[in-house]
Every structure is written in C-alpha cells, then in structure tokens.
Amino acid sequence: GENVEQHPSTLSVQEGDSAVIKCTYSDSASNYFPWYKQELGKGPQLIIDIRSNVGEKKDQRIAVTLNKTAKHFSLHITETQPEDSAVYFCAASSSNSGNTPLVFGKGTRLSVIA
C-alpha cells in the first residue's frame, strides 16, 4: 500500500521568511496530493491540493510542487505570518474512486516567530 513520508517534523521560521515542507510517496498510482492545516483543537483543513497532471499550483502565498518521477511533492509558504503556525499534513491517494482513502504523512509542526 501507499506510504507517505514527511519532513521535517518541526520547522521554525521568522515571520516573513519562507517555509518548505517535503513529502515523498511510494505508490506510483497515486495521483491526488492534498495538504491539510491543523490548528490546535481543530480538524485538518484542506489548504491546497494538486493532481498528477500538473507540476505546480499556487494560491496566494501557498504553492505546491509535484515531481512524479521522483515521487515527491512539496508545500511552499512565502511571507509567513504568525497565523500560519499550525501542524501541516501532506497526503496522497489514487482519486479514481471517491472511496480510496487518503494516506497521510506524520505532520510538520510549523512555528512562525514574530
């Protein structure tokens, strides 16, 4: 089955700097890669996702890149703000069926220092 590895487990950046979180996956059939942000006491919230037919997607300060050959994808947050502090999870799945489960990474705790 799919295995998703995520690095780093913790990341501290100064406000205004960029943050990069990297994930690798094992199943070449995976074609859907969402990123979730989990704030304290809340459930994971989808912040951006990418499908295997594109290599990059951007939404304001957040971007995700995908390298299918190397089986890795990354989350980039630019101009970080204190409210970006949270745990970020990457996930992977085959999206051929709505029932195919997401396989999550272990999460990255991002701290943005003001």
Added chain:
Amino acid sequence: EPEVTQTPSHQVTQMGQEVILRCVPISNHLYFYWYRQILGQKVEFLVSFYNNEISEKSEIFDDQFSVERPDGSNFTLKIRSTKLEDSAMYFCASSLAGHRAGYTFGSGTRLTVV
C-alpha cells in the same frame, strides 16, 4: 460555510465499554469517512461509507468497530468493547464527490479509554 459537526468533543470511557461517536456531515455530501489520530502520530484511515454501505476499511477497522447512517443525517462510529489503545482523536469527514471535491473534516472527538 458548511461544517462537519462531531459530538461529543471529549469522551472518557472505561476499558471494555461501548462508545458511539457521532457526526453530522455536510447535508449534500455523499461520501463519509472516519479517521483517527493517536497523539503525536499521523492521521490514519478507518473506513469510508458511500451509498449506505462500507466502501473500504483499513486493518484497524476490525469487528469491534461499526458504522451507521441511521437517519440520513447522522453518521456514527461504534466501538463495541474499547481497549486502551483505542484512545485517540477520531475525525469524521465528508465529501461531495470524493477526491474530486476534497474532504471536509470535523473538529474531532477525543476518546480516552481508562
């Protein structure tokens, strides 16, 4: 914005007791999921539910677990005889069209088995 609602937010139970975790998915969603997160670990898939039946389940979802959508609005997870290792945060999620539309997670129920 529509939300997935989970109750209770925290449940403490004695080992061996039955617990029912409740979820109200977003009303027009068709796919329903339970995930769990043991403290400090990754989010793990338990079960997906579509068209009033289980679509997929993980190895974790053994015969101690069951799900039900009793009245068209609630989606419940029952653990028949809880073990200490069932202590975790349990997240319900729903989706209109699986990965094509993304998941919405609830805020979770923290289950503590003592």
